[in-house]
Amino acid sequence: MERLELPLSQLHAFVVLAEELHFGHAAARLGIAQPPLSQQIRRLEDKVGHALFSRASGGVTLTPAGHELLPAARSALTGLADGLAAARAVGSGQAGRLRIGFAASLALTVLPGLLRTFRQRFPGVHLDIREMPTAPQIAALHDRSIDVGLLREPPATEEELCFRTVLSEPFVAVLPAAHPLAGRRTVHLAELADSPFVLLPRAAGPGLHDQITGLCTAAGFTPRTTQRAVEWQTVCALVETGLGVSLAPAGIRRIRLKGVAFRRIEPSTARTRVAVAWRENEQNPLVTHLLAAVSPEPVDRPQRSSRSGR
Amino acid sequence: MERLELPLSQLHAFVVLAEELHFGHAAARLGIAQPPLSQQIRRLEDKVGHALFSRASGGVTLTPAGHELLPAARSALTGLADGLAAARAVGSGQAGRLRIGFAASLALTVLPGLLRTFRQRFPGVHLDIREMPTAPQIAALHDRSIDVGLLREPPATEEELCFRTVLSEPFVAVLPAAHPLAGRRTVHLAELADSPFVLLPRAAGPGLHDQITGLCTAAGFTPRTTQRAVEWQTVCALVETGLGVSLAPAGIRRIRLKGVAFRRIEPSTARTRVAVAWRENEQNPLVTHLLAAVSPEPVDRPQRSSRSGR
DNA sequence: ACGCTCCATACGCTTACTGATATCAGGTCA
DNA sequence: TGACCTGATATCAGTAAGCGTATGGAGCGT
Numbered sequence: 001m002e003r004l005e006l007p008l009s010q011l012h013a014f015v016v017l018a019e020e021l022h023f024g025h026a027a028a029r030l031g032i033a034q035p036p037l038s039q040q041i042r043r044l045e046d047k048v049g050h051a052l053f054s055r056a057s058g059g060v061t062l063t064p065a066g067h068e069l070l071p072a073a074r075s076a077l078t079g080l081a082d083g084l085a086a087a088r089a090v091g092s093g094q095a096g097r098l099r100i101g102f103a104a105s106l107a108l109t110v111l112p113g114l115l116r117t118f119r120q121r122f123p124g125v126h127l128d129i130r131e132m133p134t135a136p137q138i139a140a141l142h143d144r145s146i147d148v149g150l151l152r153e154p155p156a157t158e159e160e161l162c163f164r165t166v167l168s169e170p171f172v173a174v175l176p177a178a179h180p181l182a183g184r185r186t187v188h189l190a191e192l193a194d195s196p197f198v199l200l201p202r203a204a205g206p207g208l209h210d211q212i213t214g215l216c217t218a219a220g221f222t223p224r225t226t227q228r229a230v231e232w233q234t235v236c237a238l239v240e241t242g243l244g245v246s247l248a249p250a251g252i253r254r255i256r257l258k259g260v261a262f263r264r265i266e267p268s269t270a271r272t273r274v275a276v277a278w279r280e281n282e283q284n285p286l287v288t289h290l291l292a293a294v295s296p297e298p299v300d301r302p303q304r305s306s307r308s309g310r
Numbered sequence: 311m312e313r314l315e316l317p318l319s320q321l322h323a324f325v326v327l328a329e330e331l332h333f334g335h336a337a338a339r340l341g342i343a344q345p346p347l348s349q350q351i352r353r354l355e356d357k358v359g360h361a362l363f364s365r366a367s368g369g370v371t372l373t374p375a376g377h378e379l380l381p382a383a384r385s386a387l388t389g390l391a392d393g394l395a396a397a398r399a400v401g402s403g404q405a406g407r408l409r410i411g412f413a414a415s416l417a418l419t420v421l422p423g424l425l426r427t428f429r430q431r432f433p434g435v436h437l438d439i440r441e442m443p444t445a446p447q448i449a450a451l452h453d454r455s456i457d458v459g460l461l462r463e464p465p466a467t468e469e470e471l472c473f474r475t476v477l478s479e480p481f482v483a484v485l486p487a488a489h490p491l492a493g494r495r496t497v498h499l500a501e502l503a504d505s506p507f508v509l510l511p512r513a514a515g516p517g518l519h520d521q522i523t524g525l526c527t528a529a530g531f532t533p534r535t536t537q538r539a540v541e542w543q544t545v546c547a548l549v550e551t552g553l554g555v556s557l558a559p560a561g562i563r564r565i566r567l568k569g570v571a572f573r574r575i576e577p578s579t580a581r582t583r584v585a586v587a588w589r590e591n592e593q594n595p596l597v598t599h600l601l602a603a604v605s606p607e608p609v610d611r612p613q614r615s616s617r618s619g620r
Numbered sequence: 621a622c623g624c625t626c627c628a629t630a631c632g633c634t635t636a637c638t639g640a641t642a643t644c645a646g647g648t649c650a
Numbered sequence: 651t652g653a654c655c656t657g658a659t660a661t662c663a664g665t666a667a668g669c670g671t672a673t674g675g676a677g678c679g680t
Contacts, residue, residue, distance in 0.1 A: 004391055007637070008316050011390075023657055036639055038658060043637085048394060050401025054593045055657065057647055063593040065401035072393020076386040080321075081314055083382020084358060091360025091375035283364045283373040317667075333627060346669055348628060353667080365627065367677050 006047060008080070011073045013040040014052065018070050021060045089124065093285035099128040100290070101137040102150040103205055103274075105232060109251030110167060110274055110294075111150065118293040125286055134207045141279055148290050149277035152249075153207035160280050166294055167274040171215065172253065172262040174198075174239050174246035182261040189247075189265055193221035196244035198235050201228045208272060212247050215270050223247075236260050249274075316357060318390070321383045323350040324362065328380050331370045399434065403595035409438040410600070411447040412460040413584075414514055415542060419561030420477060420584055420604075421460065428603040435596055444517045451589055458600050459587035462559075463517035470590050476604055477584040481525065482563065482572040484508075484549050484556035492571040499557075499575055503531035506554035508545050511538045518582060522557045525580050533557075546570050559584075 013030060017037065020026040027037040045052050052066035062070065089095035102111050115127065132140065137149035141161055154163040173192060175182045181191060193216075202209040216223045227243050229235045233255055235246050240259040249272050253262050276294050278287050323340060327347065330336040337347040355362050362376035372380065399405035412421050425437065442450065447459035451471055464473040483497045489505075491497050503526075512519040526533045537553050539545045543565055545556050550569035559582050563572050586604050588597050 004318060004322075004387075004394065006318050006390070006394075008314060008318070009638085012314075024655090032638085033640060034657075035641085035659080039638080042658090048397050048401060050398065050595075051593065052397070054591070056591050057656080060657085061593075063401070064406050064596075065397045068400040068406070069393050069397035072389050072396070076390045076393070077314075079382050079389070080316065080386045083379050083386070084314065084316075086382070087358050087362070087375045087379035088360065090378045091358060091373070096374050096378075281364070281366050283361065283371075285360075286374075319668080334625085342668090343670060344627075345629080345671085349668080352628085367626090370627090 006044075008077065010040050010044040010047075011077055013037055014044055014066075015070065015073050015077060017041060017053065017060070018062055018066065021062075023060065091285065093125070093289045094122060095124040096284070096286055097126045097128060098148065098284070098286040098290060099130070099146040100148045100150065101130055101132045101140055101146040103134060103137070103152050103208075104131050104200075104230075105152060105205060105208060105249060105251070106150050106274060107131065108232065108254045109249070114150075114290075114294050118290055121293060122286070122289060133203070133205045137277065141277055144279075147278065147282070147284055147287055150274070150294075151207075151277060152205060152272055152274055153211060154273065154275040154277060158277075161277055162280055163275045163277050164291065164294075165273045165275045167251075168271045169249040169251055169274065170268055171212075171247055171265045171270050171272065172250050173265055174236060174248050174252065175261045175263060176239055176242045176245070177259045177261050178242065179245065179261070181263065184263060186266055187263045189215060189219035189267070189270075190221065192216075192223075192245055192247070193219070195224075196226035197223040198227045198229060198238045198244040198246045199223070199225050200232070200235065201230060204230055208249070211272055215247065316354075318387065320350045320354040320357075321387055323347055324354055324376075325380065325383050325387060327351060327363065327370070328372055328376065331372075333370065401595065403435075403599045404432060405434040406594070406596055407436045407438060408458065408594070408596040408600060409440070409456040410458045410460065411440055411442045411450055411456040413444060413447070413462050413518070414441050414510075414540075415462060415518060415559060415561075416460050416584060417441065418542065418564050419479075419559070424460075424600075424604050428600055431603060432596070432599060443513070443515050447587065451587055454589075457588065457592070457594055457597055460584070460604075461517075461587060462515065462582055462584055463521060464583065464585040464587060468587075471587055472590055473585045473587050474601065474604075475583045475585045477561075478581045479559040479561055479584065480578055481522075481557055481575045481580050481582065482560050483575055484546060484558050484562065485571045485573060486549055486552045486555070487569045487571050488552065489555065489571070491573065494573060496576055497573045499525060499529035499577070499580075500531065502526075502533075502555055502557070503529070505534075506536035507533040508537045508539065508548045508554040508556045509533070509535050510542070510545065511540060514540055518559070521582055525557065 013026070016029055017023065017026040020029060023034050023037055027034040030037060041053065048065065048069065050065045051063050052069060054061040054063050086095065115129070118125070118127070130146070134151040134153065137146065137151050138155065138158060138161065140146040141149055154165070173181070173187045175187075181187050199212065200209060213223055227238050229238055232248065232252055235248070236252070236255050236257050238244065239246055240257050247265070276291060278291070323336070326339050327333065327336040330339060333344050333347055337344040340347060351363065358375065358379065360375045361373050362379060364371040364373050396405065425439070428435070428437070440456070444461040444463065447456065447461050448465065448468060448471065450456040451459055464475070483491070483502060485492045485497075491501060509522065510519060523533060537548055539548055542558065542562055545558070546562070546565050546567050548554065549556055550567050557575070586601060588601070
């Protein structure tokens with residue numbers, strides 16, 4: 001690609017003149033006087049090395065060379081304008097692509113609302129949503145295969161990544177309706193020591209799993225896991241059939257099953273944190289927009305609930 | 311199409327930097343120092359309104375906006391370079407299209423050589439060759455449906471058209487080998503008065519037809535046309551079978567048939583002129599090139615045969 | 621801590637593009 | 651022939667882009 005010194009204004013003048021075939025009218029359309037237009041065309045012709053217009057008496061005409069250049073000039077101008085507009089749209093976050101990883105346990109709680117909010121605000125953005133456990137999310141953020149992660153129990157410190165807590169959920173006990181404790185409003189964790197547990201496989205979310213078993217250990221027992229399921233809905237279904245009890249983030253209440261009761265846990269200090277994660281120095285403005293969408297205060301509401309975490 | 315002030319040099323710098331992802335290397339490839347390159351990119355980013363590169367430590371990267379702009383910039387640059395090259399080619403007459411009309415009687419004489427010469431010199435040019443009588447050629451030149459005409463007996467004066475005589479051909483008598491005059495080297499026109507004539511229909515070339523009959527009239531007789539044929543080859547074939555004699559431009563000798571003899575005519579001043587015709591103020595350089603190709607002196611031969619006509 | 625790489629910034633200079641006004645030249649038409 | 655429209659030319663000035671050299675500052679490795 002050799003050096004081509006060529007102001008686009010000249011191409012623009014050329015295209016307009018090719019359309020008008022009249023120097024005066026073209027100059028008026030360009031908002032300049034006629035002599036400058038003559039100069040523009042002349043300069044362009046000098047660069048091409050041949051006449052682009054024939055100024056014979058009786059009217060201005062395109063020469064064959066001009067006819068040849070016209071489509072290239074036109075497509076360059078429009079293509080460039082479009083490309084510029086597209087780049088601006090992407091740059092301002094009105095368009096583009098955002099790849100989001102999310103923990104399975106959030107599919108029913110924070111994720112739907114977040115997506116709805118974001119899609120409303122940025123309809124032009126293509127969202128790539130993929131379910132993945134916390135650790136793979138961290139890895140995916142590092143190798144740039146996702147842009148934002150929605151995960152539980154963020155690691156305290158991670159190089160080049162930022163985290164922000166979105167939600168701090170208490171735990172609830174998941175009990176079959178027939179369970180003796182289901183009549184109570186609050187359940188002490190230790191009271192579940194003898195019940196068989198239904199949990200997610202540890203691999204599906206090691207952080208949350210370890211936290212749950214850690215809570216049990218703190219309450220003085222080791223949970224006896226009789227059954228595992230890969231989704232919370234299945235867990236609830238299994239609990240409903242009386243296969244056992246479970247311990248889950250409060251967001252799970254969204255799953256409404258008749259034979260299942262959700263009860264508050266003591267000690268109530270046990271909480272699981274949901275966080276968004278992203279790369280430091282992220283250049284994609286969509287990430288910033290998503291962070292705004294995920295924040296507890298919607299942008300369009302003036303009030304400040306002062307619940308923002310950092 | 312709004313005003314977009316955007317030097318192509320910046321786009322070029324952008325594309326090169328996007329390929330190199332290294333300011334120093336890109337600047338070297340562009341043949342400038344590094345600071346100017348930084349300025350170029352910065353100016354372009356200012357115009358776009360967003361960063362196109364991420365200059366994080368560890369390397370330069372394209373931002374999503376830059377990624378969006380890159381293909382548009384690339385295609386604009388290459389498209390423009392191609393368009394410019396094509397326009398130059400057309401402008402210099404190395405490419406393009408040339409529409410040529412030719413009289414039927416030239417199909418075997420000047421036309422083949424002319425086309426061969428021109429094709430050799432300008433292989434990139436597309437030639438549109440169409441057979442048409444003289445008068446339609448004049449009309450076609452006026453309404454711009456052909457660019458060059460090859461015709462016989464050009465009108466003495468014609469508005470906005472130029473003519474140049476290419477060839478001044480004597481006439482020859484076309485005789486069957488068995489004809490009593492075939493043994494002579496030269497034939498007096500009047501001697502053909504009693505022979506039936508084979509001619510082309512007048513409509514196929516009124517100028518030449520009228521000249522032939524005019525010659526006969528000048529020699530004191532009116533040719534008795536017993537047969538007409540639309541091509542000179544057919545005329546010769548008919549002559550060969552003894553159906554009659556004919557009068558034709560000397561170029562017809564190219565048609566070699568055993569039973570046909572071509573003999574010089576007296577008076578030898580009778581000649582038919584072949585001319586090229588083109589529009590005054592023609593902007594297509596191919597026309598000029600064709601005129602050069604049609605001229606008696608080939609450009610690459612230093613010798614001058616001084617036969618050029620005007 | 622030092623030096624190295626890499627990019628950004630500051631400064632000064634030159635170029636040339638861009639625009640306007642005024643004027644000229646060629647053609648057409650009344 | 652003179653009014654008029656066409657586009658070209660001449661001249662001038664303002665602006666901005668382009669370059670180079672010199673320098674600054676951040677990050678990284680030894």
